[in-house]
Amino acid sequence: ALAAYELAARYDVDDELAASLALRTGFVRRDLGDLEAAQERFRVARTLFEKIGQRPGQSQALAFDGWVTLQLGRHAEAAGLARAALALAEGPARITGLVTLGVALAAGDPAESLRALHEALELAEVQHNKAWCHNHLGVALRVMGSLDEALDHHRLAFELLEPLAEAQLEIDFLPAYAETCRVAGLLDEALALHERTIELARKLGRPHDERRARAASQAVLDGRPKP
Incomplete structure (x- = not known):
């Protein structure tokens, strides 16, 4: 899957397809444990989704950027990305951002952490x-x-x-x-x-x-x- 996504991205494709390919490549890189490369792809996707005014895609890219950033141990940065994702998301699309925020805040703000995680569970x-x-x-x-x-x-x-x-x-x-x-x-x-x-x-x-x-x-x- 990774080779196919990266090959497709080399062709002259429109911004929406390029954003989707960047997002999918980020998922594969994340699953392979290549977190920095995954983060770079999520940020490309976010920029492209923002360019075409696609809020759901932008929110998803931000949320997974935040999740990967959390796995890299940068909790404050992850919380900021999660909040940015949540500002754009509605309904179940908020789950990734809420879980990221909840885990990122667990050490410093337990009450807010649990609030975010229980909201995610409700959704x-x-x-x-x-x-x-x-x-x-x-x-x-x-x-x-x-x-x-x-x-x-x-x-x-x-x-x-x-x-x-x-x-x-x-x-x-x-x-x-x-x-x-x-x-x-x-x-x-x-x-x-x-x-x-x-x-x-x-x-x-x-x-x-x-x-x-x-x-x-x-x-x-x-x-x-x-x-």
């Missing part, structure tokens, strides 16, 4: 979006130190996800759940979740996720009390 009409919101409520609550609540939300996310049999979503959810287990001292559960990530990464051809899970698994082992 989530389909099962996979509900699961996504619950998983990241788990992340925010872990940051706030509410580990039992965090684990409840992660477990609910996986209950919602199970009947969907969506491996691509599962592999995206697993690292956050595993980290919450680690912080809560549930080391065997954390290791099992990392093993599941490694298994899925091999099946899906996502070596970045396999490397990350192996490193996280080793960190769990290194942190175990010595007998």
